[in-house]
Amino acid sequence: MSRSLRVAVLGGGSWGTSVAALAARNTPTLIWARDSATADDINNNHRNSRYLGDTPLPDALRATSDVAELADFADVLAVGIPSHAMRETLGRIADELRPWVPAISLAKGLEPGTRRRPTEVIADCLPGHPVGLLAGPNIAGEIAEGKAAAAVIATKDERVATALQPLFTSKVFRVYRNDDVLGCELGGILKNIVAIASGMAEGLDVGDNTRAMVLSRGLAEMTRLGEAMGANPRSFAGLTGMGDLIATCTSPRSRNRRLGELLAQGKTTTEAVEALGQVAEGAKTAPTVLELATEFGVRMPIAETVAAVVMGQMTPADAYRGLRQVTPGTETDMG
Numbered sequence: 001m002s003r004s005l006r007v008a009v010l011g012g013g014s015w016g017t018s019v020a021a022l023a024a025r026n027t028p029t030l031i032w033a034r035d036s037a038t039a040d041d042i043n044n045n046h047r048n049s050r051y052l053g054d055t056p057l058p059d060a061l062r063a064t065s066d067v068a069e070l071a072d073f074a075d076v077l078a079v080g081i082p083s084h085a086m087r088e089t090l091g092r093i094a095d096e097l098r099p100w101v102p103a104i105s106l107a108k109g110l111e112p113g114t115r116r117r118p119t120e121v122i123a124d125c126l127p128g129h130p131v132g133l134l135a136g137p138n139i140a141g142e143i144a145e146g147k148a149a150a151a152v153i154a155t156k157d158e159r160v161a162t163a164l165q166p167l168f169t170s171k172v173f174r175v176y177r178n179d180d181v182l183g184c185e186l187g188g189i190l191k192n193i194v195a196i197a198s199g200m201a202e203g204l205d206v207g208d209n210t211r212a213m214v215l216s217r218g219l220a221e222m223t224r225l226g227e228a229m230g231a232n233p234r235s236f237a238g239l240t241g242m243g244d245l246i247a248t249c250t251s252p253r254s255r256n257r258r259l260g261e262l263l264a265q266g267k268t269t270t271e272a273v274e275a276l277g278q279v280a281e282g283a284k285t286a287p288t289v290l291e292l293a294t295e296f297g298v299r300m301p302i303a304e305t306v307a308a309v310v311m312g313q314m315t316p317a318d319a320y321r322g323l324r325q326v327t328p329g330t331e332t333d334m335g
């Protein structure tokens with residue numbers, strides 16, 4: 001009988017750990033944390049106290065801070081490193097990984113400078129490996145606590161998707177498949193920007209109608225960019241689009257929404273990021289997305305406004321005044 005596929009997770013932050021905990025309930029799983037104290041905490045206390053507080057992790061989950069050990073273990077690699085550090089970290093493991101090992105991204109940002117999506121960074125660093133992603137409305141703390149949710153594995157290779165699906169599935173975590181890698185990935189990346197706008201709305205107490213406007217017009221501009229880049233617009237109506245947008249824009253546990261709230265309280269982006277102590281991908285992604293919007297000739301007034309605020313060129317209050325003044329066209333016009 002063939003042994004089960006072993007899952008190696010690169011990145012011991014809140015999401016890498018939560019995904020590793022899901023996999024460890026199904027199959028042997030090893031997680032790499034760059035910080036050996038985190039690896040020790042997982043091995044000895046079955047906790048990742050730094051990122052997930054007191055939430056217990058499965059006893060079967062093992063951790064290491066040695067990338068070579070992780071590479072040797074991997075039948076499947078899940079990459080939970082933030083977008084800005086993914087290339088450098090993958091560079092440390094690339095030569096050690098067996099060539100057929102599929103690599104799936106858990107990240108939701110664009111690489112600053114190159115504008116590459118995480119799956120593109122993986123393809124650059126691990127040429128020839130099957131590549132995909134896991135995304136959806138998945139606030140890490142809730143998943144680690146065992147609250148019910150669903151996600152999507154997106155890859156072009158149906159056989160890879162079908163092999164990976166059961167590794168992350170549980171009675172309370174449903175995993176769908178989608179072959180629209182671009183659309184699923186963009187949904188997770190772009191919703192972070194709208195979540196910052198939603199957090200600013202919360203901080204400014206602009207009212208629920210305004211927030212609903214930002215969410216729905218945010219989804220429209222996410223879909224507009226996605227379609228222009230060649231994604232399936234239907235993906236934006238699913239878990240990785242609207243689903244993740246709703247979770248991130250409404251959850252008080254979202255770091256991107258919290259970043260928006262802190263900006264509305266008058267903090268600078270640097271102060272807000274420091275206060276969070278965790279990654280909020282939308283802060284770096286917003287200016288980078290504008291470059292894509294220009295390249296593909298797409299209007300993105302919400303992303304433009306969020307980018308101006310995170311770069312310190314506009315206050316959140318002015319941003320909301322500006323958004324109210326956007327000249328409305330036809331609602332269903334996606335061009």
Ligand SMILES: NC(=O)c1ccc[n+]([C@@H]2O[C@H](COP(=O)([O-])OP(=O)(O)OC[C@H]3O[C@@H](n4cnc5c(N)ncnc54)[C@H](O)[C@@H]3O)[C@@H](O)[C@H]2O)c1
Nearest residue numbers: 012013014015016080082085106107108139140278279281
């Ligand atoms: N937390 C969530 O709810 C959640 C859910 C879905 C997707 N994501 C995405 O997952 C990705 C990882 O985020 P997270 O939530 O785990 O972040 P986090 O802030 O909880 O942890 C970040 C992790 O990355 C590591 N890291 C940071 N800089 C690094 C570097 N230069 N080199 C190596 N490692 C480095 C840290 O040590 C830590 O282990 C992000 O793209 C995020 O958008 C997060």
Ligand SMILES: O=P(O)(O)OC[C@H](O)CO
Nearest residue numbers: 136137138139254255256
């Ligand atoms: O905490 P955030 O804002 O990074 O969002 C986490 C996840 O992406 C929600 O699906």
